[in-house]
Amino acid sequence: MSTHHPTSDRPETPDGYGVPADSIDLLNWADVERRLVRHGVTLTRAARRTPRVRRSSRAS
Numbered sequence: 635m636s637t638h639h640p641t642s643d644r645p646e647t648p649d650g651y652g653v654p655a656d657s658i659d660l661l662n663w664a665d666v667e668r669r670l671v672r673h674g675v676t677l678t679r680a681a682r683r684t685p686r687v688r689r690s691s692r693a694s
Contacts, residue, residue, distance in 0.1 A: 639663040 642660040647653045670677065674690035 640663055642657060642662070644653055644655065644657070644660075676688045676690065678688065
């Protein structure tokens with residue numbers, strides 16, 4: 635598991651999309667990371683580059 639914990643926030647969406655403005659019901663990073671690991675998803679980021687998402691070929 636990682637040692638860096640990103641901050642939680644909502645995406646910016648136009649009015650009418652139904653995305654709440656508050657932070658109620660956001661998942662904490664530990665829950666998100668557990669779900670990603672369970673599905674074989676790896677997040678990587680080289681210095682000053684865009685993050686990449688990779689799915690393991692052995693994931694179910």
